[in-house]
Every structure is written in structure tokens, then in C-alpha cells.
Amino acid sequence: MKVLTVTLNAALDVTYRVDALEPGATHRVSDVAVRAGGKGVNVARVLCGLGVSVVASGFCGGAAGESLRADLARSGVPQAMFPISGETRRTVAVVGSAGEATLFAEPGPMVTAAEWDGFLGWFGEVEADVVVLSGSLPLGVPGDAYATLVRASRVPVVLDADGPALAAGAAAGPAVITPNRRELTAAIKSDCHEPAAASAPTLDNPLILGAEAALVSDGPLGMTLHTLDGVWTAAPPEVLAGNPTGAGDAAVAALVAAWHLPWPQRLAEAVALSAAAVRAPLAGDFDRSFYDQHRAAIVPTRL
Template sequence: MIITFTPNPALDLTYAVPCVALGESHRVGSVSERAGGKGLNVAAVLTTMGVQAVAVAAIGETDVNVFAADLGARRVRHRLVPSPCPTRRSVAVIEASGRATLFNEPGVAQSHRVWDRLCETITGLSAEASVLTVSGSFPPGTDPDLVRRVTRLGHELGLRVVLDVSGVHLTRALAAGPDLVKPNRIEAATTLTGLGRGDVPSVPGAARALVAAGARAAVVSDGTDGLVLVHEDVALRARLPRSLSGNPTGAGDALTASLATDLDEAGDLPQGRAAWAAALRRGVAWSAAAVLQPVAGAVDPADVDRLLPTVEIEEIPL
């Protein structure tokens, strides 16, 4: 089973409009509202793909029932910790072309007591789990050592830890040796700057630098250029032969879900080129399938099956 931890959940609102014209009024074609935040999206994708998962998050006391009802309707197992802090809102405006404009509230800093309760919840679930993911942003004022603390906790509990975080939180967590980190190109560059790297390396160089800084493996996403993996003596790029149009907001969460599934099934990171190539094919297929959905946290298994054989893998120099 996979535990997904969301440090900064959000109530996701998605508006569909023909196009966005700055300074003008817009008639919204459709509206969706769902429990969101990257870790909750990861759990939703895993559930859709038939992988056991449970989502852990702190939710504002007035929103707990809303989140529980939505996650329950989607059959996503969850452990929600009530918090006195209100839950932030995230608004996505999706145009007919597929272009997405996002408005993300920052969230409100949680107390040490809430973070402690979240760690206790993870501990209570660990006996039936093998992987812990930590995904997304953090409310302003969050202890920059939180992810390092959670990574160490995961390892003490015998869990493999996958991080989809960035900035100072990733910079400090690398010292705890996460099993896999999954930033995008910009997030990787920001993290390396925090490590004292003044230059901005290539995407393969960034992945190598993250491994050198403490991660066992690094997957760095690079938009339409696909993914770059570095682990031990394996360095690969995976991508589709052509880009897809759609809503990209949940693509990274689907990728995290796929990579966590590989660790859950094998009990550890893939070993060798062939195993990593299979893992990256699945990761690209899940990620691309998410782009075809109107909201984050959703994939269609039929899209995954159709896209999987089209993924291209190439070796890159170490």
C-alpha cells in the first residue's frame, strides 16, 4: 500500500471557458469542485488504477466533511486530520484549447501539534504500507525541516520515500536520503541553487546533482521533452513521440503515482536499464493520460493502455 501525504491540500475549483480575455467578464461553461492538493491527486490516480492507497492531510475543520464526502465518492481511502486553519482554495480556468490558468492561494501555516498528529497518522498506517509519498507546496511559515523529518520517519518505519516537493524543503530533505525525488526542471534548478550551485545545469545534469546531494534516484520532468532519470549507472530519457493537448495540471501527480507503484510492487527502486525503462514507460503513459482529463487526479486506464506502447526510451550520457 502507498501512503500519500499532502502538506498543503486545497479545495480545487475548475472553471471551463471558451477562452480567457484579460479584463473581461467570462461566462463559465462548467464548474467542478473536488478535494485537491497534489498528494490527494496521487491517491486518486492510484485508486483509479487499482493500487491500494490512503491519503493523509490536515483539513480545515469546516471543510472536513466536504473533503471526506468527495474522497469517499471517488472511493479514495483517506485519513483527514482536522485543523483550526482554513483550507486554501485553488482555481483552475481551463480554455477550450486546453490552456490552463491557475490561481493558488498560499494556505495557512499549521501548528506543531497538527504536524505531530499527521506524523502519528502516518505511523499508524505504516504497518500495512511500503511506500510514502510527499507531494506539493507548503503553507507560508512551515518548518523547512518538515520534509526531512517526514523522510526520516518514513525510513524508520521501513517505508520507501518518494518526494515531489521543491525549494528549501527538498534541499534540506536530500540529507535524509529520500529514495526518489521528482522535481520538474525549474524546481530542480531552484533546489540546486539552494545547495550552493550557482550554475543551472542541463536536465540530466540536474538529475545527477540531486543524486549526488543525497537522493538514491532522481526523475526530472521537462515538459514536452519528457522525463530524465538518473539512478546509479542508469541514465534514461522517456517521452512521447508527439505532445498532447489538454490540461497538464495533474500530469506530475499521475507520474508520482506511477513511480510509487513501481516501488510498492518491487519493494525497492527498479534495478538496471530494462526495469527502469519499463517504469518510465508507465510513468509517461500515466502522466500523459492525466493531460487528457479535465481535472487533476483523474486518468482513464484505456488511455494508459493506448499510450504505453508509444513511449520512447533513450539512453543519455552519465
């Protein structure tokens, strides 16, 4: 299987480790990590770790963009980043000693209409078995960009987005959407002009947004999978301390890597790999031994 991940608003991720984050205080940073990031890039990194063939794509520009490309090359993640004139954004995660993470995310570059059209032309020619669309939209890209990409794809699409971008993309009929509870709530609010309507989507029936399936995360409490064949829920084997920044991206990677398994098994894989990602220091990594040890112990419950 070959996977294409698309990160339209890719980032150069900077992670600072401190004893504790105190607003208004001076902090001594004990460790700094700089690496290619953005949700789809993280998914690609995890898929590489699982041995799945993947190519990371998206927009990339400026000095930060060159650093992003260089890090992907060092990491062995195949890439097809689309060049733009704007500067790739940076995100800064400040992680305390207990694993709590505070994220500062820049808005991203301005993408021109010509650059967007060029990417669409390239996307229409790419060969893949599954496409993953992840993250926020940069400035200049239409609000229905994900819907356009879903319709242009000739293969199943997994969509991991937020708010109006998620609502618009889901309406185009992707195979799976993967929001957390807050993102799903934001998408439903943006989609429902008449909240009292009988057909309005709710947290209990997210498939009415338009996707064939929905994997909804409740953080440390686990995940719920909604499909046309039924609804399942599963939780990690224990409450975990660590960095949750890349947990959702790991869940997406697991869902894709287990693409041909039955839905309950795919849910179990997503929960296990998400938990293993919390135990890793940086987004895009996961604790392999924890994943291998606990994945068989996670048994989804049908609701």
C-alpha cells in the first residue's frame, strides 16, 4: 500500500522542555528539538516507523521550509513538498516535566492562487492507495480546499481537520474523518444553520456530516468509531503521562496502516498507537515496545 499525506499548512516544529510553564516568568529551557512538523508530516513519520510506504506532501517555502525539507531527508521520510514563495510557519510546544504541553502555532504563509492551482494539478496526477488530508489551512487557500481535494482524489481519503474546513471537507464524502471531540463540536456548529432540524448532525451521529466513517477522540478516555455497520468504543490500557501533541496523528497513521482489517481491529490499533505516541517525547514518534505490548489487550466494545 502507498499512502500520500497532505499538509497544506506544514510547520517547522520547535519543542522546548521546561520544569513548568508559568505565564509572565522567565524559563530555563532544558532541551530544544527542531523538526519538520504539521499533522500530515507527523502521520507520514509514524507510517514510516510502521514500515508503510508513504510520501509527505504539502506547501513549503522560505528558510523554515528548507529546514523542514532537510529534516525530512535526514529522517528518511519520502517527500514531495510543493514550493511556495511564502515562509513556512513555525509552531512552538512548551512541555513541562509532567508532560503537559502548551502549543503556540503561527498562522502560516499566504498561498497565491497560482500556487494553489499548481498544487491541484499535481495532486490530480499522484498515484496512491490512500490519501490523508491533515491540519489547518494556510492563508489564501479556499475554505473548501479539503472538499476540492476529496472530490479530486481517485482513492479513499482520510480527513483530519477542524471547524468549517472539516465540515466542508466531510460534506464531500471522505472515507473517514478523525476529529477530537472539540473539533467535531466546532464542525457541527459551523455546519448547522438550523440546529433544531431533524437532519442536523450531532455528537452522536457525526456521519451526517457526510463521511463514511468517523473516528472521534476523547483524549485519555479513548476513542469512538462511528461506521455504517455500527459504533464501537475503546480506551487505552492505562492513564498515561507524557506529550499528547502527536497522539491524534498516530491514531490516523494506525487507521491507515490497518486499512484492510475489520473496523473494530482498526479502532484497537488506533487507540494503541495513540497511547504509544503519548509516551514518546516528540510528535511523530511512538514507543514501539509499549505499542507491541498493549495493542492485543485493547478490545473494542460495540455500542
